Amino acid sequence: MMSNILSILIFFPLAAALFILIFFxxxxxxxxxxxxxxxxxxxLTIPLMTNFDQSSSxxxxxxxxxxxxxxxxxxxxxxxxxxxxxxFLTTLLSAIAILGSFTYIQKRQKEFYISMLILETGMVGVFxxxxxxxxxxxWEAMLIxxxxxxxxxxxxxxxxxxxxxxxxxFAGSVLMMLAIIALYFKHGxxxxxxxxxxxxxxxxxxxxxxxxQMIVFAAFFLGFAIKVPxxxxxxxxxxxxxxxxxxxSVILAGVLLKMGTYGMLRFCxxxxxxxxIKLMPFVAIMSVIxxxxxxxxxxxxxxxxxxxxxxxxxxxxxxxxxxYALNQSGIEGGILQMFNHGIITGALFLLIGLVYERTHTRExxxxxxxxxxxxxxxTIFLIFTMGSIGLPxxxxxIGEFLVLVGAFQAFSDWAILAAIGVIFSAVYMLWVYxxxxxxxxxxxxxxLKDMNLRxxxxxxxLLIIVFWIGMYPETFTAYMxxxxxxxxxxxxxxxxxxx
Amino acid sequence: MTPIAIMNLLSIYPEVIMIVFGLVLVVLDVMTxxxxxxxxxxxxxxxxxxxxxxxxxxxxxxxxxFGNMVMWDSYSFVFFLIFGVAYTLTTLGGVSxxxxxxxxxxxxxxxxxxxxxxxxxMVSAFxxxxxxxxxxxxxxxxxxxxxxxxxxxxxxxAGVKYFIIGAFSSGLFLYGLTYVYGATGSMNYLEIAAAxxxxxxxxxxxxxxxxxxxxxxxxxxxxxxxxxxxPDVYQGAPTPAAGFMTVAPKAAAMGALIRFAWIxxxxxxxxxxxxxxxxxxxTMTYGNLVALAQNNVKRMLAYSxxxxxxxxxxxLVSMNPEGYQSVALYAxxxxxxxxxxxxxxxxxxxxxxIEDERLESFAGLSxxxxxxxxxxxxxxxxxAGIPPLAGFIGKFQILMATMKAELYWLAIIGGLNSAxxxxxxxxxxxxxxxxxxxxxxxAVVTRxxxxxxxxxxxxxxxxxxxxxFFVNLVKTLLV
Numbered sequence: 001m002m003s004n005i006l007s008i009l010i011f012f013p014l015a016a017a018l019f020i021l022i023f024f025x026x027x028x029x030x031x032x033x034x035x036x037x038x039x040x041x042x043x044l045t046i047p048l049m050t051n052f053d054q055s056s057s058x059x060x061x062x063x064x065x066x067x068x069x070x071x072x073x074x075x076x077x078x079x080x081x082x083x084x085x086x087x088f089l090t091t092l093l094s095a096i097a098i099l100g101s102f103t104y105i106q107k108r109q110k111e112f113y114i115s116m117l118i119l120e121t122g123m124v125g126v127f128x129x130x131x132x133x134x135x136x137x138x139w140e141a142m143l144i145x146x147x148x149x150x151x152x153x154x155x156x157x158x159x160x161x162x163x164x165x166x167x168x169x170f171a172g173s174v175l176m177m178l179a180i181i182a183l184y185f186k187h188g189x190x191x192x193x194x195x196x197x198x199x200x201x202x203x204x205x206x207x208x209x210x211x212x213q214m215i216v217f218a219a220f221f222l223g224f225a226i227k228v229p230x231x232x233x234x235x236x237x238x239x240x241x242x243x244x245x246x247x248x249s250v251i252l253a254g255v256l257l258k259m260g261t262y263g264m265l266r267f268c269x270x271x272x273x274x275x276x277i278k279l280m281p282f283v284a285i286m287s288v289i290x291x292x293x294x295x296x297x298x299x300x301x302x303x304x305x306x307x308x309x310x311x312x313x314x315x316x317x318x319x320x321x322x323x324y325a326l327n328q329s330g331i332e333g334g335i336l337q338m339f340n341h342g343i344i345t346g347a348l349f350l351l352i353g354l355v356y357e358r359t360h361t362r363e364x365x366x367x368x369x370x371x372x373x374x375x376x377x378x379t380i381f382l383i384f385t386m387g388s389i390g391l392p393x394x395x396x397x398i399g400e401f402l403v404l405v406g407a408f409q410a411f412s413d414w415a416i417l418a419a420i421g422v423i424f425s426a427v428y429m430l431w432v433y434x435x436x437x438x439x440x441x442x443x444x445x446x447x448l449k450d451m452n453l454r455x456x457x458x459x460x461x462l463l464i465i466v467f468w469i470g471m472y473p474e475t476f477t478a479y480m481x482x483x484x485x486x487x488x489x490x491x492x493x494x495x496x497x498x499x
Numbered sequence: 500m501t502p503i504a505i506m507n508l509l510s511i512y513p514e515v516i517m518i519v520f521g522l523v524l525v526v527l528d529v530m531t532x533x534x535x536x537x538x539x540x541x542x543x544x545x546x547x548x549x550x551x552x553x554x555x556x557x558x559x560x561x562x563x564x565f566g567n568m569v570m571w572d573s574y575s576f577v578f579f580l581i582f583g584v585a586y587t588l589t590t591l592g593g594v595s596x597x598x599x600x601x602x603x604x605x606x607x608x609x610x611x612x613x614x615x616x617x618x619x620x621m622v623s624a625f626x627x628x629x630x631x632x633x634x635x636x637x638x639x640x641x642x643x644x645x646x647x648x649x650x651x652x653x654x655x656x657a658g659v660k661y662f663i664i665g666a667f668s669s670g671l672f673l674y675g676l677t678y679v680y681g682a683t684g685s686m687n688y689l690e691i692a693a694a695x696x697x698x699x700x701x702x703x704x705x706x707x708x709x710x711x712x713x714x715x716x717x718x719x720x721x722x723x724x725x726x727x728x729x730p731d732v733y734q735g736a737p738t739p740a741a742g743f744m745t746v747a748p749k750a751a752a753m754g755a756l757i758r759f760a761w762i763x764x765x766x767x768x769x770x771x772x773x774x775x776x777x778x779x780x781x782t783m784t785y786g787n788l789v790a791l792a793q794n795n796v797k798r799m800l801a802y803s804x805x806x807x808x809x810x811x812x813x814x815l816v817s818m819n820p821e822g823y824q825s826v827a828l829y830a831x832x833x834x835x836x837x838x839x840x841x842x843x844x845x846x847x848x849x850x851x852x853i854e855d856e857r858l859e860s861f862a863g864l865s866x867x868x869x870x871x872x873x874x875x876x877x878x879x880x881x882x883a884g885i886p887p888l889a890g891f892i893g894k895f896q897i898l899m900a901t902m903k904a905e906l907y908w909l910a911i912i913g914g915l916n917s918a919x920x921x922x923x924x925x926x927x928x929x930x931x932x933x934x935x936x937x938x939x940x941x942a943v944v945t946r947x948x949x950x951x952x953x954x955x956x957x958x959x960x961x962x963x964x965x966x967x968f969f970v971n972l973v974k975t976l977l978v
Contacts, residue, residue: 067967070970070971071899137891138886144880147925158933159929159933163929177895185903
């Protein structure tokens with residue numbers, strides 16, 4: 001089984017979705033079936049994690065099958081230290097998001113769970129693809145289920161949000177497709193082998209001229225920056241987050257945003273290293289703007305979900321800042337921060353979702369003093385609030401710390417500004433916590449029901465992981481050391497050659 | 500028989516078989532009762548399948564007959580295949596529409612059948628006279644199909660409009676053709692090319708003829724600014740006929756244009772390549788922009804058909820084998836998705852005050868008839884070119900050909916256009932999935948419509964997931 005574990009991971013959710021489509025009628029059965037399928041999918045990643053060779057930076061569990069030989073397209077998948085963590089995050093959050101939707105999704109349940117499973121196939125596939133064509137297909141195909149999830153099960157302005165999300169991402173990725181085709185022909189002209197193989201195209205990086213790299217970098221970067229999203233391309237995110245159902249927000253924040261930064265790590269840096277190094281300050285400035293701007297805008301939000309959405313812009317700024325520091329600690333911090341942000345923001349969205357189910361409002365002003373009636377909820381929310389701020393002993397602290405260490409080495413001025421962003425995040429998170437849970441007792445919520453067992457169950461794993469990373473990050477960073485080291489060495493060779 | 504006579508016969512035998520079968524269809528039409536006229540169409544399908552099997556060419560073999568006037572080769576065959584697919588899907592899917600509108604007549608099928616003969620001659624022509632004869636056969640059939648619902652004002656208007664503008668463009672084309680003869684002394688593609696290698700290309704008359712002929716072509720493929728007829732005709736024509744008209748004649752004109760431009764006009768490619776690339780840009784952009792503003796799905800698809808024609812022109816100007824392979828593949832995929840979409844649109848009946856094809860009629864369809872909504876969604880996303888559906892494969896191939904030709908600016912505009920187009924296809928899905936029904940809408944998926952859309956949807960998924968077979972098919976056939 002281990003030899004084709006990756007294909008199983010990709011196609012199992014799809015098979016489950018088809019199974020549900022054909023054999024289940026009611027919402028209740030399909031909901032449990034989808035949950036069971038996603039849990040199985042999660043447990044399938046455990047052997048992947050344990051059998052993963054941490055001392056190698058090479059792609060592992062690689063599978064290659066000819067798909068469209070006429071165009072040099074293969075079905076090829078593989079996993080390395082960067083993607084393995086993303087797979088873990090994806091399958092974990094998918095299972096949790098599905099469990100978290102049991103009561104939230106009231107209409108057309110069967111279709112919802114089918115969409116979620118198809119989405120999972122796309123997400124896992126994007127992180128595993130080793131062929132540009134396969135990558136692009138999955139990258140785009142993912143849009144359809146997400147578009148439906150926002151558009152069908154979303155809030156009041158769901159249509160606007162769904163269309164905006166779709167068009168933004170689609171427009172960005174079209175240019176990416178042209179860049180992929182350009183690389184295909186360039187690689188073919190250089191080696192005589194026309195292939196979409198990512199590794200083969202990457203290996204020729206030294207032959208790509210600076211001008212060519214700049215163009216390809218621009219096309220890729222635009223597509224990824226929209227996905228991350230980086231300022232000023234972030235405007236789709238608040239809309240999509242606010243309107244999406246809880247599960248949609250969790251997946252969006254937890255996994256989809258990570259694809260942008262993953263793409264930068266996988267394509268921008270290795271394939272166009274000269275352009276990356278040259279544009280490093282530019283990306284750093286954009287990241288710092290995102291950190292500060294996201295935090296400032298989050299501060300004034302009246303809607304809790306929107307606040308968390310803007311905080312995502314801010315936190316993802318740390319990720320891009322770390323990646324473009326182009327050193328070991330920066331990139332490792334960036335990846336760890338991707339992981340942390342997925343866990344913490346995912347949890348925050350789940351928590352907001354479950355209280356919204358009870359109160360049907362997300363306005364900060366409508367709440368007040370609910371800590372009294374829902375103590376368990378308040379405690380858990382506080383933990384994740386602290387996690388989001390980056391309190392030591394919790395995951396985000398390690399991530400942000402590593403990013404800042406890396407950033408100080410690369411560009412110290414900007415790192416100082418980024419550090420200020422951390423303070424801002426404490427301001428908006430604590431302030432909103434105070435207003436919702438303590439200040440001004442709103443009698444309306446005296447009889448608010450606290451979290452039930454199901455809700456505690458799906459938050460619990462996230463709680464453990466947050467502390468785990470905070471206490472002993474090595475469990476997770478051990479996976480990426482070699483891959484990141486390889487990447488950094490790759491960048492350094494180019495940087496030396498440039499001088 | 501002498502070798503020349505055999506060669507002559509081989510060069511036109513598929514067309515001959517088609518004509519004989521067409522005449523048989525006319526006889527069958529007389530023999531069937533009024534309620535069973537669809538049998539004529541089904542026989543037509545059988546005949547086409549038989550002809551396809553007989554005419555399947557040995558790869559790489561070329562039969563050039565009648566003094567280099569007609570060529571039967573795998574290139575002609577691939578386009579014949581596309582016409583056959585279009586005919587089959589239209590026939591299967593249109594039965595209930597024709598029956599409901601009281602126009603289930605045998606002529607519908609025979610006319611469509613004969614139009615294919617015209618299209619085959621267009622694509623296999625190696626001589627402008629043959630090409631012109633084929634084009635007129637096709638065009639006259641199309642005028643009839645457009646105005647087939649003679650009780651409907653819109654359909655009659657479509658027929659008349661198409662006829663007048665079509666006649667005008669044919670006249671323009673014919674006039675240009677005379678200048679070609681004047682400038683090069685021949686109507687034959689090969690001899691024209693030979694003359695153009697000499698000094699004929701510099702003649703003013705030749706430039707004049709080029710403008711007129713290319714304009715005539717542009718009319719046929721509804722390229723902007725020669726597109727004015729297209730939206731009215733596609734909207735007014737009976738829905739199945741519209742599906743056929745957006746696919747087959749366009750593929751035929753494109754196939755013929757590629758052959759003419761690449762063989763006869765090859766020495767002066769610089770003169771027309773830029774002309775067509777600009778035309779491609781204008782056509783795509785205009786078609787998409789106007790389609791954005793449509794509230795009638797049929798009219799929106801009409802404008803989208805214009806945009807798709809512009810996209811296919813990109814394959815023409817790329818001037819490499821990938822270019823025409825991708826155009827052929829694109830036309831085949833387009834046949835499936837567009838006729839599939841037209842079939843499903845044709846069965847929606849609004850009981851309220853608005854037109855059947857208004858976007859509002861599609862509201863809430865996903866609840867009422869989920870299968871129909873899924874089918875239409877597949878067609879819409881495929882038309883938008885979203886992977887993993889077949890439309891993406893076609894788009895991808897054309898963009899690849901354009902990039903290979905190093906026409907980067909054109910590829911970028913094409914890519915951005917496909918992002919633009921995405922929105923109006925999405926609007927249909929928005930209404931189907933995200934909105935509640937406002938009007939009472941009847942959408943009975945008849946057996947024939949189901950079969951057509953099912954085949955189309957399956958083909959779209961199959962080509963999307965396993966394009967290898969089809970990519971190889973056009974690659975080996977169109978070397």
